[in-house]
Amino acid sequence: MSTKQNLEENSEFVPQFDKNGLITAIAQDSRTGQVLMVAYMNHQALDATIQSGYATYFSRSRQKLWKKGEESGHRQKVEQILVDCDQDCLIIKVTVDAGQCHVGYQSCFYRALVRVGAVREPPIQLEFIAKKVYDPEEAYRK
């Protein structure tokens, strides 16, 4: 009975995995509100996240469960999980240490679009709005 209205107005949790069995998950710093990364969970990853209290995703590139931080050490302690109106997207509110992005930044969103030339006209370039907080080569060398 997952009608649209049920999904939106009820207290029943019916995560809407897509045809690949995945749901979008946004990791957001519970203290600062900064969006850290966007990844995907399958049913197993979501269960692991809920049961362990640490964010676990499904890596699309490696096609396997990805316990965030298992290599880098930069784990995400889950404080709260929110779901959106049609239940096809989650926000994972997390407590984290410094450096959540594998490139070395605190957040994966370390660049902003800027216009080059006339206002409101392309071309668009990217401006770096953050500094790296750790050296990924060192973190992943272990």
Next chain:
Amino acid sequence: MSTKQNLEENSEFVPQFDKNGLITAIAQDSRTGQVLMVAYMNHQALDATIQSGYATYFSRSRQKLWKKGEESGHRQKVEQILVDCDQDCLIIKVTVDAGQCHVGYQSCFYRALVRVGAVREPPIQLEFIAKKVYDPEEAYRK
């Protein structure tokens, strides 16, 4: 030349649309940091967003451009657009009025997962963490 490293380390904007021609876009309140909604943009929607200064998405259910707020009036004025490391996700930082979700809430994320019964064990239910800020039936009646 969109190698992984180029995508991550360069200032060239090369949005990675998926096989359906879409990129994930997170609307985040630029003042409060609250995540308001998650939607998708095709190339045309992204161009329209950049050029108009107001968020335009691609509606997957209606298969057409969706200028946010064109029916409800709840538009999103774009303050900044961020892109993530592999350039397959955008954050649209926006200024908004009250009521961004079509169900009547400020954010689409108005419910949190709560455990029923023993700690760290399913079943999971949803708890409403927000109040409606407008009456959607009235807003869409026009």
